[in-house]
Amino acid sequence: MTEKPQKRKNGMAAEIEKLAVSGHLSPPRWMSRPEKHDFHRVIEARKAVGNPVLRTEYELLVDHVECRxxxxxxxxxxxxxxxxxxxxxxxxxxxxxxxxxxxxxxxxSRRLARELGLSAATRIPEKPPAPSTPNRQDTET
Structure with a gap:
């Protein structure tokens, strides 16, 4: 039996397949330099809050950056x-x-930001500030 040759994937499907192998999210080649910078900025912002961008969110992230x-x-x-x-x-x-x-x-853009967890409505809550003791000023009369 002969094996059928696999069709070569083009475009976004090839990019996603490459991501599955490498595990590193990189912007598409067609993006401009400022768009690539924003792409990396969003990835770093999500990493900073402990919610990294998943490979399944790649197209959503590309759409968000392009929309902005x-x-x-x-x-x-x-x-x-x-x-x-x-x-x-x-x-x-x-x-x-x-x-x-x-x-x-x-x-x-706002809808995509919500889906990516970048908007205020879906942000991960920060630790509440520690309760402070009120300043008491004793007044003697």
Whole structure:
């Protein structure tokens, strides 16, 4: 019997398979330098609170970083569109569309952050501060 040759996996599936072998999460090659920096920042933040990013959360993390990058680009475009809207009426419509895109991108980013455990609602609670003794000032009369 002859064995069938295995198909080579491309794209994200290959990245995830590589992660399963190496155990190290690295950003995809197509990410820009600032996106890769944010990718590593999120991994370190999760490690710092004792909740490391799992391999199963890899795609979610990539989507979150890409969404935050897209939001920064939209903010830049919106500033430019609002500046141009003073002189050119169709820019007002363009600015309104950018605002809608920013709103939907922001909500997506927040949802992804919640799923990754990065938002305030899902943070691991810290130890409560030790109770302090109140300062007593004895007043003698």
């Amino acid at each position: 990058s897209r939001l920064a680009a939209l903010r830049t475009l919106l500033r430019r569109a609002l500046r141009d809207a003073k002189d050119y009426a169709p820019s007002e419509k363009h600015a309104a569309n950018l605002i809608l895109q920013m709103n939907s991108t922001t909500s997506l």
